[in-house]
Amino acid sequence: MTGKPPTLGRAVDRGLAPFRGRRAASLLPRTRLGGPVPWVIAIMVALCVLAAGGALALSNLAASARGDLAGSATVQIIEADNDLRAEQARRIAGLLREDPAVTGLRMVPESEVAALLEPWLGSGEAVDAVPLPALIDLELAAEVDEDALAELETRIAAYAPSARIDSQETWLAPVLDALRTLQFMALSLIGLLAFAGVAAVWLAARNALGGNRDTIEIVHLLGGSDAQIASVFQRSILLDAIAGGLLGLVLGAGAIALLANRFAALDSGMVAAGSLSAIDWVILAMVPLFAVVIAVYTARMTVLASLRKML
Amino acid sequence: MSAKESAIVQFDNVGLRYGTEREVLSNISFTLFPGRFYFLTGASGAGKTSLLKLLYLAQRPSRGGMRMFGTDVITMPRDELPGFRRRMGVVFQDFRLVDHLSAFDNVALPLRVSGVRERDLAGPVNDMLDWVGLGHRADARPATLSGGEQQRVAIARAVIARPEILVADEPTGNVDPEMALKLIRLFEALNRLGTTVVVATHDYQLIRKVPESLIMRLDKGTLSDPTGALRYPPKRAPSGVEA
């Protein structure tokens, strides 16, 4: 009645071969893992890109401010007697010119000093009675630090007890501090976003595991290894993460471009100094890449931990 | 060659309890030899499914020793279990087909898990579906198949990879006698190729159809040996046995 059963194929290779690709992916009904995950990842990535862009702009700003001012200082000589002051300034300048720490020196003309102080002192005859300080702008060799500057100050004090050297970095310090704080906050924000992203993927993976428990058990009993089953979930989350990451990058980068555009309209040198370089944009483009890696890794660890509870 | 060395499965004083209940299986000791055809009988609730679950590594025993393919599976590291499961074919009492996969994909699953390439598996899978009479239903989801059709898909999936041992739990419970016979012939064909077959059933008509089979009987969780199947060398069951 029946005829012979089909020739049963040669015994299959029973190594623990990978079970990948479209076929493996078909083990999960596509809709299960999808849901909100790509959107959550898109939002996380957009916010991360924005925060990272801000952090990079601040760091560019700080670097450029430091670069402009680093290596410069001003000598100030306060002396009521005009002749004495001029003599002191001349002698100090002579001394500093010899000093290897000083690479450039300019006596600031009295008219310029007057112009500098005008906002505070006003102008007019009464002011002529106020003795102006003598100023010498210095350019310093790269390796000169605060200590060397202090040492220089004691040496010129021999010529003019009232002479002071102001490193411009000193008064820039609070500004740089503020920038650093902002940067720190941006980086903390990125860390928190990454954490929230991990939590979202963890929840989604657990949910998908629960929804596919039967399928997983069957594949498990047919000899599917943990790694094989995990790779099915990984693949699913990989596609979600790539979609979400790209969308997030577009949104985040769009927002940065818009902001840059608005700030550029302010036409301030300070803002121009904060603009992003090509390398910065490459770093921003890496954000979704990191998001994908973190998401896939989280999904894998979640699934493996859950599978380990099965025999 | 000693009995231990040639045995494919060996249970030594195995006990199983679910949770804190009384033992469902007690003092189960037996040895299965390669290439033989075993029936496992017993009343409903006697523990047949429980014993088979131990056999296909879905359940750990509460006590006792188990060796399969010459390896102690109790102390074996967890990551070696998949390799062992691939050497077995299982027909579950409740079929356990994957709902959202077609009959074809369900049958192909063990081959895919074992890393058989797509172009190598279509032929064998379709042949097997033809043979269980479901060639025309290859694209159907399990939910759209009758109980007997689902059972045939489950059987096709269990034998497709030509396992070293086939474990079938009531594999003919939902099919007509003619189909039951056809399925038993499939098991016999597999058996002749060297596969050890263990079939749980309470259908004595079916047992009689396989004269060379050996019979294990479970009675309230303990194993009896009416035909000397568990002795070594195993005594062949007399044909027409009434257990």
Ligand SMILES: Nc1ncnc2c1ncn2[C@@H]1O[C@H](COP(=O)(O)OP(=O)(O)OP(=O)(O)O)[C@@H](O)[C@H]1O
């Ligand atoms: N997961 C479980 N948890 C608790 N008790 C269980 C579980 N599975 C089975 N049992 C109990 O173990 C005993 C044996 O069940 P088992 O399914 O092994 O019997 P069976 O011989 O296969 O019966 P049937 O012929 O009806 O399939 C039964 O009393 C059953 O209630």
Ligand SMILES: [Mg+2]
């Ligand atoms: Mg049962």
